[in-house]
Amino acid sequence: MTGTGTRMGSSAFAALLTLASAAGAAPPAAPATAPATPVAIVGGMLMTITRGIMPNGTLILRDGKIAELGHALAPPPGAIVIDATGKYVMPGLIDTHSHLGVYPWPDARAHEDGNEMTDPLTPHVRAEDGVFLEDPGMARVRAGGVTTVQIIPGSGNLQGGQAVILKLGLGNTLDDLKFRDAPRGIKMAFGENPKRVYGSRNQAPMTRMGNAAIVRQAFTRAREYQKQWGEFEANAKAGKPTVRPERDPKMETLIDVLEGRVRVHVHCYRKDDLLAVLRIADEFGFKLASFQHCLEGYKIASELARREIGVATWPDWWGFKMEAWDAIPQSPGLLAAAGVRVSLHSDSANVAQRLYHEAAKAVRYGMKPEAALKAITIWPASILGVDSRVGSLEVGKDADIAIFTKHPFDVYTRVEKTLIDGQLVWDAAAKEMP
Template identity: 45%
Template sequence: MNNTHKRLSIIMLCCCAFWLTACSEDKAAKTEQAAKVSIDKNPFPSRYTPLAGEPTLITNVTILDGIGNKIDKGMVYFADGKIVEIGETLSVPDGVLTIDGQGKWVTPGIIDVHSHLGVYPNPSTHSHSDGNEIVKPVTANVWAEHSVWPQDPGFGRALAGGVTSLQILPGSANLFGGRSVVLKNVPHRTMQEMKFPDAPYGLKMACGENPKRVYGKRGGPSTRMGNVAGYRQAWSDAQDYMRKWDQYEADYEAGKNPKAPKRDLNLETLAGVLDGDIRVHMHCYRADEMAVMMDVMKEFNYQIYSFQHAVEAYKISDILAENNVCSAMWADWWGFKMEAYDGIRENVPMVHNTGACAIVHSDSDLGIQRLNQEAAKAWADGRRAGIDIPQQDAWIWLSANPAKSLGIFDKTGSLESGKNADLVMWTANPFSTYARAEKVYIDGGLAYDLNDPQSWPVADFELGQVGEGDSK
């Protein structure tokens, strides 16, 4: 072999050695790929345990099933925490606890979609004011559940008013106020023990006067157009954040061993909305602003599930129906600020009459105790205006529609076979001022009994505050 051939052989051997080394190093790099970074979407899981109950049959009652049906002289049978059957005549096993409800009414439990219990609890002091994180217009990173004080006496008082579930929202100072949480109204030691299992998170947003008032002298936004620019920029930032994570996922699957983007808790919540995991509930009074927000919704391809307060919903109820957006409303609050000036007492029935989703809410630790009366006022105002809505349809405002907006209608909000046994037996027609919740069941467990004061829930904070003889 001449020298030329020897040199070629050496070169080829070197190239092979280099190639083998490179392949070995590439294989080692793949073997040593860093563990994939993933984000826990449920870091604070529910630890709710249903109250103990027993198979129960309630007879001789007028039933409003929460989805538009009324049964006179009806029966309700529930067992193992679920509604088994309702009707006029039921066959049930022997030995079932039977309650004769002669002259009484049964409805689904009330669901309040707008409550601040626990985050603005009683006693109302600055030290308890934990609903608004007023540091910047976008605070989607905060979660209302981390401010919930379970000792708030308001939970027990709402229970006595027939409220079985409620959404706890942050306040409305910010464009994005933070995440909401849905609770079962079973007063407990911790928020996690009240947390409604598998209920979707919500995102509280606010438009109009509140963000303007809070941030107008803090660098903005100070106008409604500034508010809208703030929403749009935040959604745009969230889209960019999602692209970075999508690229990371793709690169990781391709074996490129990429570095994960830094977590941003603000953008993480907004990305959850854009992914469809988190539901937007937006404080918004004026019809024109609601229409603009539905345009923004379409621009960034997310869904608004409710406008909260919505005092001018009657002006655009057809547009709300077209866009599948619920309106959560008071019966008669109006005029306490400029954007509430056009509120009318017929708002709820007018929205309902157009085929849109109408909800009666409280936004009040007092109003939540009598939401049945708030719905009755709205129903009566509609009748006086010539909108004659049957009471069985009006109850939808307190149960089925709230459950739909919160994403829990498959579990509660109506008296249907297989759903949670969340129901109330009333002493009289619940649209009467004189009606009281006599028995309140949550998942089939008796959570409140009007005739057994010793069983009424008492917050730890209340114990020992008033001694015998100190009532004066």
């Protein structure tokens, strides 16, 4: 599933599109931060997520990867040994809905860079161009055991722009932090927000009809644009006289969506909005990676399962607007039981510090504990298309680890250490909460 962002097409057109979407460009291959010395995490309760729980397990990390995993293995000579006796060792947590850096702390008008609300269609803008790397929220979230976040634009626009997936390591530049070879993602939004933002200015969209019409129009135009370029290239190849069409980065992004080169994440709450998005996706033939928030997802759980669309949601946010009125805390449990991959997301640097307690809350309202653990690890990884790299403790996966003092659902638990690519990025013993 990974690597689609850098796949080079053979035609000039595909190359052009790839160049246009530098979001997927690969940074230097070898992680500069991976320590040469192996690390052994010994004695802990390994919550592998995909292969059950292993008491007194050992993890051996080498070159930024999980090199070995087993019961009471001997640490290799010269290894840095982390004693996790009595502790719970989890894969680093993953948040599919973060605004870190694009809405950094403290709130300041000068730093609001998450919502390009000048046009309901801004698929071409990229979150990575707005990420403020000094956002102190990043350190706090890292201290909450989160290692991978998808930073997405806000929901003021129908097509808000492109996501960037970061690892919350200690790097100094965006390239240091970018999740290498992660697929591209785009944020779209439906329902109240776009129609409120533009409707209140007496602009379109003002209604849900308007939401749908504008999106359909955009994809229709994208198909036409694609056709124009196709004709141009065919003519040029055949040596026929032809006029080069003007390039349009918005249309190029939408073609990437239509061609399945970008994972689509749609902010959407109400059942009928969810169904409207599915109609449009069917009409234009693209797939959805996830619905974000999706508070009424439980009403169409089997449909979401059938289509293999992930759901990123909260256990207990509700009622802040009409489309959040039917939210129920049992929804994550119902969705998981129906076979939907659920991501318990944050949408906030506050919640992101305690995703494990979000999982505990979901358990309170009926979600199975194993499912709740998946909902902060492997399922979000799968929704982002990075599950071959992160989201579980397995040999060969990235050494992204969170060590908890108690079971992650326990209110008294604390994240003692966070490692990313084998490097220690948070150590509660070393310093106070950032």
